[in-house]
Amino acid sequence: MLADTVRSFLEATVEMDSVREASLARGAIHRPAWEGLAELGVVGLHIPEAYGGAGYSFVETAIVFEELGRRVVPLPLLSCVLASAAILAAGTESQKARYLPPIASGGCIASLAVFESAHDLSPLATRAVPDGDGWRLSGTKRYVTDASRAEAFVVAATTGDGVGLFFVQAGADGVTVTPTPSLDATRPLGEVALDGALVSEDAYLGGAANGEALRSALDAGVVALAQEQAGGAQRCLEISVEHAKSRFQFGRAIGSFQAVKHMCADMLVAVEHAKSAAWHAARTLEDPEESPIAVPLAKSVCSDAYVYVAGEMIQILGGLGFTWEHDAHLYFKRAKSNSLLLGSVDSHRDRLSDAIGI
Amino acid sequence: MSEPRDEAGEVGRALDTLLGTYPPGTTEPKEFWGAQFDAGLAWVDFPPGEGGLGVSPSLNELVSRRLGDADAPTWNRTANILGIGMGAGVLAAHGTREQRRRWLRPMFTMEEIWCQMFSEPGAGSDVASLATRAVRDGDEWIVNGQKTWTTLAHLATWGLLVTRTDPDQPKHRGMTYFVVDMRAEGVDVRPLHQITGEAEFNEVFFDDVRIPDDQRIDDVGAGWRVVMTTLMNERVAIGGRTVPRNSGMIGVAMETWNESGSGDVGTRRELARLWGEVEAMRLTTLRAAENMRTGVPGPEGATAKLAWASLNKEVTSFTVSMLGLEGALIPEGYTLEPTTYDTREVERVMSPQRAFLRARANSIEGGTSEIMRNILGERVLGLPGEPRVDKDLPWKDVPRG
Ligand SMILES: Cc1cc2nc3c(=O)[nH]c(=O)nc-3n(C[C@H](O)[C@H](O)[C@H](O)COP(=O)(O)OP(=O)(O)OC[C@H]3O[C@@H](n4cnc5c(N)ncnc54)[C@H](O)[C@@H]3O)c2cc1C
DSSP: OHHHHHHHHHHHHOOHHHHHHHHHSTTOOOHHHHHHHHHTTOTTTTSOGGGTSOOOOHHHHHHHHHHHHHHTOOOTHHHHHHHHHHHHHHOOHHHHHHHHHHHHTTSSOEEEEOOOSSSSOOOOOOEEEEETTEEEEEEEEEEEETGGGOSEEEEEEEOSSSEEEEEEETTSTTEEEEEEOBSSTTSOEEEEEEEEEEEEGGGBOOSSOHHHHHHHHHHHHHHHHHHHHHHHHHHHHHHHHHHHHHOEETTEEGGGSHHHHHHHHHHHHHHHHHHHHHHHHHHTTTOTTTHHHHHHHHHHHHHHHHHHHHHHHHHHHGGGGGBSSSTHHHHHHHHHHHHHSSSOHHHHHHHHHHHHTO | OOOOOOHHHHHHHHHHHHHHHSOTTTSOHHHHHHHHHHTTOSSTTSOTTTTOOSOOGGGHHHHHHHHHHTTOOOTHHHHTIIIIIIIHHHHHHHOOHHHHHHHHHHHHTTSSOEEEEOOBTTBSSOGGGOOOEEEEETTEEEEEEEEOSOTTTTTOSEEEEEEESOTTSBTTTSEEEEEEETTSTTEEEEEEOBTTSOBOEEEEEEEEEEEEGGGEESSTTBHHHHHHHHHHHHHHHHHOOOOOTTOTHHHHHHHHHHHHTOOOHHHHHHHHHHHHHHHHHHHHHHHHHHHOOSSSOOTTHHHHHHHHHHHHHHHHHHHHHHTGGGGGBOTTOOOOOBOOHHHHHOGGGSOHHHHHHHGGGGGTTTSOHHHHHHHIIIIISOOOOOOOSSSSSBGGGSOOO
16 A cells, blocks of 8 residues: 555655656755655654654555655665654654654754764764763764755764764754765765864753664664665565567567576576565564564665666666666665665675574 | 797797887877787787787787786777677688778777667667668669667777668568768767766767768678677677786785785675686687687687676675775765777776676676577577567567557
């Protein structure tokens, strides 16, 4: 139901040409799609009703990501999910009541600013130092999704007692946002430089251990991405099969050549595995026993599957698949980029190794 | 009995003279290439006066090694690959002496860029199904039709063009091959942008374009024979160039690893595995070059093309992964620009991310990897071919989907 609604809405609203154009205008956002989805209540699906959301489990959000993945639309939903999951996990009642409703309604685009180095979560250099009634933040966050269109960030910084999460307005003094050209231009990344940015005491999300809250926000993001990967891979398979049926060479459909037919069959297996791993992770996200396995499993399986299937799609399309004018490159770039975001595949395999006891 | 010719010595001496008279460090590339051509060191197996010394093609390896050691400019071979890598071989095997004298030198010096027009919207892997028509009119031919994916057409002076001259013949028979002036009236070149945003290739439309008959290559109806020569040269030009160890994308991968400061054992071992694959491919290419008796590459060229395509894709993808989150950026950004020489000069000027995107074409351009496997299976290993529905039908009767 939800899937059908979102799919038909996107099909009606998002022309693939507009996706390509948005990808050239760095940091652009597909406004009609974003506003429409916000109106459908999609942004706050996983946010409790008390904070302006719909109060569903993460499974509903996962369904939406699968559909979004099918169309590689430039939308800041992943960023909003990451930021809101962090606030949900770390905020006090009053902080959640203040910060979440604008995010849930789609009115405030928020993102999570965590990574500083290209290689995962090495110790954070960004520091938060108490200053009067508030905190001063200094450091540079990199690879922040949708940085240049976000109005607020949840920033991870060391406080002296470990990791602290802070709610920072993008327009605050001492905050400078710089877009960086992204491989996947439909999901622009950027830098957020904090130069002694002053935030109030209330901006320090003080409801829970922030290190764990950060982990759970990133896990929610990984699950959302995994769904997007599975949905994207599924769409790549469909594009490939359609082409293999209709393109003729040597007097026959290219799909009649076993080389092409077998490629499609192998892609199908990869897509099915990706869907299974992604769904399993979405269903068990709240399960403390299973999610330490299911989350890194999803990252590992879905990343490989999407990169592989998107690559094979280009191969099946031939010269056409290499052109800017065709959609294939949008999927291919999204696939590679997703495999690198929110923890490398290798780092997730390390987590998985720990979780399965090897 | 005359002394056996000391071919290696001859080439060595010609190289000494060239490098002594035109020190690569202080000579303009164009002047150097002209001198290299005049010294017979462009393609040593070509006849004297046509860029060669009439010696064994295996000695081309010696030339590229010595020029590499001397840091001489060799990027004309990449920047004008469709001329130097393919057109030259075609002219050597099928051209007339006049044609070679007219075209080879400015090709080698890059004064004239070449492009290759085989593919059409309906004829990619199945080149022989092409539909661009050429009709004879006295001493000229009149060409109509469309080509696509034409690399560098926007910079080219000359194009290798294959056309259909007899639609009633089975498809492999009714084709004729020409060299066409890309600036001739009725030739319309429109850019096509690719995955990187750059427009390296083009669509080319022919509207009553006139080609003099003296620009025909080989006989009327013999086009397929010339196409095969071109494609075999292309495969070698793309995948089979002899290169120094650690060059190309594996070198970039090694630098990336060394700069990352990572001590990850799994990554290092994977890099070593890829290095080994690339090195085995390099040694295979060297062995093939040493064994090459004639200047005309055989179907074995498909080995190099197939291996290179998949390894280049794998190595570039692995390199981007080694970059971690930095791999999710592309320093050049995306702009819809036509290719110029600088960007094609060498892969190394591209970021690893851009090289990763560009590499997707490797298993498509110059014949797809599936076609390479068919060639290796059927023409090299002698396995039975697939049943063919199209081979003996007149071209005009073949199903086209
Ligand atoms: C970057 C780039 C540069 C190029 N430059 C030039 C150029 O300068 N001049 C030029 O003439 N062409 C050029 N080409 C075109 C290139 O040669 C063709 O793209 C290629 O031959 C494939 O044709 P196609 O794109 O029509 O794909 P198709 O032939 O439609 O192939 C689609 C898919 O079907 C598969 N397939 C087709 N037939 C078979 C079979 N018999 N068995 C198994 N699988 C099969 C293919 O492997 C592929 O996966 C270029 C292409 C690229 C990408």
